[in-house]
Amino acid sequence: MQYRRNPKNGDMISVLAFGCMRFKRDEKETERQIIKAIEMGINYFDTAYIYPGSEATLGRILSKGYREKVKLATKLPHYLVKKKEDFDKLFLTQLERLKTDYIDYYLIHMLTNLEVWQRLVSLGILDWIKEKKEKGQIKNIGFSYHGGQQEFIKIIDAYDWEFCMLQYNYYDEYNQAGKNGLLYAAEKGLPIMIMEPLRGGKLVNLPKEALSVFEESKEKHTPAEWSFRWLWNQPQVLTVLSGMNSQEMLAANAASASKAEAGILTPAELDLYGRVKEALNKSFLVPCTGCSYCMPCPQGVDIPLCFSSYNETATSGKLHSRLNYILRTSGHNASKCVGCGLCEKHCPQSIAIPKELKKTTASLESFPYKPMSALVKRFMRQ
Ligand code: SF4
Ligand code: SF4
Incomplete structure (x- = not known):
């Protein structure tokens, strides 16, 4: 396993993180996978209040002697916060479910624009975060993001964040916060966690035309591995989340992660991604690559x-x-x-x-x- 240093606090984080959105129903099997992942060197586990059963299952497993071996990330469901007291109510439920008294990486879940953050500020989240950090209950505060690039930059500038999480993969290089957002956050010294590296599986099950582009390469990789390598190639990426729910997937991703150096891709390999994107675009309604050259629109259309x-x-x-x-x-x-x-x-x-x-x-x-x-x-x- 390769590790990258969090530029904010020096934490060494495995380049492959365990996304806990969907666990198997069989808790024994989930436990075996999580323990195996920890033995393989994965030390970042990401869950959320709203992932059904996830926090409680993860809490039960980590409480068997693994809590101190990992960095635990979970998320505040801001859409359930109606008054200041709700911050504590939700957070204490999370601590109880996760059987811990602190969260290493706490994210405001799914910010999409500045207005959402401003609503939380008006409800007193700044004082609440300060108090939790002083008590040592939250070690690092960040947010996960699903909006456009302009709003991302406004949110980054609106608070002294310690990390952020983006949807990012070679197809979405210019979508949502995209590469410009990634570079902007990195320039501000923020570590960046990546979600949706496989675009919900769409970059695994490629159409034949896209697959044949990757097959031209001398280096042979699975479509998933090509996706991960594109992300790890970028030094701004701290870790990449993967929701691994089989031992085979865990072993394959961990093997890729053991070779995850920044700058590993050759210019010829980088060129392949552009062509795979072109092939993928043919299956879309509008062949937009998300490059943003058409922006800004005077009417504000994203x-x-x-x-x-x-x-x-x-x-x-x-x-x-x-x-x-x-x-x-x-x-x-x-x-x-x-x-x-x-x-x-x-x-x-x-x-x-x-x-x-x-x-x-x-x-x-x-x-x-x-x-x-x-x-x-x-x-x-x-
Ligand atoms: S310039 Fe064209 S391809 Fe690029 S984002 Fe605008 S519409 Fe899409
Ligand atoms: S108003 Fe319509 S046509 Fe004009 S710049 Fe914006 S998106 Fe383009």
Whole structure:
């Protein structure tokens, strides 16, 4: 196993982290996998309040003599916080479930824009964090992120964070916070944890055209390994989460992680990723790479984010995509486009942006977009 130093506090963190979103029903088997992962050198475990049964299962397992061997990360479900007392209520439940009296890495779960953070500030989260840190109950405070690049930068600048977690992989190089967000956070000295390295499995089950690009390489790797190597190649990445629920997957990922050096990819190998992306784009509705050359839009439309949500409708279903679209675009949605055409001449993919934004609006802002949006906003505010 390779380790990287957290630039903020000197912690040595394994480059491969254990994502605990979905455990098997068989707790004995989960216990065997977690112990095996620790023996293999994995020392970062990430769970959340809302992952069903995860905190309690992890707590039971780690309490058998493993708690001090690992760094434990869990997340505050800010959408359940309605008043200041809720911070403590949720946090104490988490300590109880995890059978511990401190959390090494505590994240505000799923921030999508500055407004969400400001709501928490107005409820007194700054004093609450200060108190928890003084008591030693929270060692490092950070957030996980799922919005666009502009809002990410605002959130980074809004507080003295100690780490952050991004959705990042070679397909999403320019989506969400993307590479620019990663570099911005790293410049500020933040360690960066990575989630969704395989884009929910989509980079494992590649279409034939994409797979054949990787097969040209002399170096042979599985699609998952190619994905991990692209991330570990970047020195700004501290650790990559993987939800490993079989001994085989654990062994394969740990073997890749033992060779996880920054700067390991050759220019020829880096070139392959671009071509795999091109092949993947052919299976999408709009061939947007998320490069952001078309930005900023004077009307505030987050063009790459709108197109990534529209593309998601082809792979993840309408309801899921619509919900993500509402959460991520908030005020930067496709229907704000007035068709001025300013963006279009900057697009290297020659995408007819206003036309495609119209299709995005028709697909994602048709009924029940408005009531759903209002409900989500009310839920977030409350
Ligand atoms: S065409 Fe639409 S998206 Fe492009 S710059 Fe004008 S308003 Fe923005
Ligand atoms: S310039 Fe084109 S490819 Fe790049 S983000 Fe904008 S629409 Fe997508």
